[in-house]
Structures are given as structure tokens and as C-alpha cells.
Amino acid sequence: MSPLPISGVGASPWATPVGGTQAPRSTGQGGRSFADTLQQAMEGVDQSQHRADDKLAELAAGQTPDLHGTMIALQEADITLRTMVSVRDKVVDAYQQLMNMQI
Amino acid sequence: MNLLDTLQISASGLTSQRVRLQTIASNMANARTTRTEEGGPYRRKLPVFEARPLDPFGDALGQAMAEPTVTEITEDDAPPVRVFDPGHPDADADGYVSYPAINLMEEMVDLMSTSRTFEANTKVVETTRQMASEALNIGR
Numbered sequence: 361m362s363p364l365p366i367s368g369v370g371a372s373p374w375a376t377p378v379g380g381t382q383a384p385r386s387t388g389q390g391g392r393s394f395a396d397t398l399q400q401a402m403e404g405v406d407q408s409q410h411r412a413d414d415k416l417a418e419l420a421a422g423q424t425p426d427l428h429g430t431m432i433a434l435q436e437a438d439i440t441l442r443t444m445v446s447v448r449d450k451v452v453d454a455y456q457q458l459m460n461m462q463i
Numbered sequence: 464m465n466l467l468d469t470l471q472i473s474a475s476g477l478t479s480q481r482v483r484l485q486t487i488a489s490n491m492a493n494a495r496t497t498r499t500e501e502g503g504p505y506r507r508k509l510p511v512f513e514a515r516p517l518d519p520f521g522d523a524l525g526q527a528m529a530e531p532t533v534t535e536i537t538e539d540d541a542p543p544v545r546v547f548d549p550g551h552p553d554a555d556a557d558g559y560v561s562y563p564a565i566n567l568m569e570e571m572v573d574l575m576s577t578s579r580t581f582e583a584n585t586k587v588v589e590t591t592r593q594m595a596s597e598a599l600n601i602g603r
Binding site: 426 | 470473481
């Protein structure tokens, strides 16, 4: 009777090395986690909000005649914000589905 | 190149039409102006539009798409219209006054064209917004 291939289990590509230098698969292999991506996306939304804010302030102060540019910046801020809210809804939805899972 | 870059192109279109509107306003307001700083009657102003690549260092689509900019304002070199009016202070020795060669009807047509082009560009902005909204409604 040949010995059981116990050592082979550790070499399995699905095994997570305990205390290993490699990051776990769940945080992504490119070195950036989902949370990082989300953080970056939110910063982008924040930037477009600030841009719209600045444009509006400039227009109100009479520093720029760029009426349509202001309106477009506002629209852009609106679209990016709504995209972020949609993504958040999806993430929360997925989280709740996982939490409601029967064990 | 994404959906929001379309807004950038339309914004440039709107800006260039606004400059065109300003030149028309200037031409109409100065249709009877006989004195300028350079001397002689007012000369009709014409904007020159130039297409610039939206994103010269970006992908192929960004390089192919162009946004308009007003690079210079030229002057119409049509000769001034001479009207006999000896009582006018700017009349020459023969009693003729040089008025700008501005045809108000022509300017009105330009004005309508500007207005319609501006409207068309706002329509593109509106459609871009609608498409983004509809994309966000997928799977809701």
C-alpha cells in the first residue's frame, strides 16, 4: 500500500498559505483590494463634486461667463454620484444576501 | 474615452458658439459705427474655428475625436459702404461717409444658425445625460 499523498495537499493551488507572504486571493491579485478601488472611485466622485462647487461659486461671483460649463459640471457630478450610489446599493445588497445565508 | 468625455466635446461646441454670438452682437451693435481706434469705420468680425484632438496622448478614439476652439477673430476685408452725407462729422472731402459693410439680414441669419447650433449641442448634452441615467437603471 502506497503512502497517502498528504504532502500534496499543501501544494494545491487553492490552498491559502498560513502566514505566507502572498496576499489571500480574496483581496485581488493585482495588489489592490476591492476596498481600494471603491475608495478611489469615491475620491473621483468627491473631485467632480468639488469641481461643480467651484464652477458654481465662480459663476455666482461673476468670475466666469461659462454658464453651460457650470451646468455640465453639475450634471457630471450628478451622474458620478448616482453611479456611486448604485454601486453602493449593489454592494450592500450582496452583503445582506450573504448575511441572510442559512448555515 | 468614456461617456462623460462626450460632455467635454459638447461643452467646447457650446463655448465656441458663445464666442460666435459675441462677434455677431459686436457686428450688429456696430453696424453704423464710423470711428474706431485704428481709424476708419468698424470692420465686421468673423470667428475662426479650429478642431483639436480631444485627447492627443490618449487612445485612438480620443485622438480621433475633436473639439472646436476659436483660435482667432478675423476681420472682413470688404470695402466700407460710402453714403453721401456732407453734414456728418466723419464725411470726407467729397461729402461721403464710410459705413461698415455689415448687412443686418446676414447677421440675423448667422444669429439663427448660432442659436440652432447651440441648441443642437445642448441636445447632445441632454442625450448623454439620459443615456447615463438609463445605463444606471440596468438591473434595478
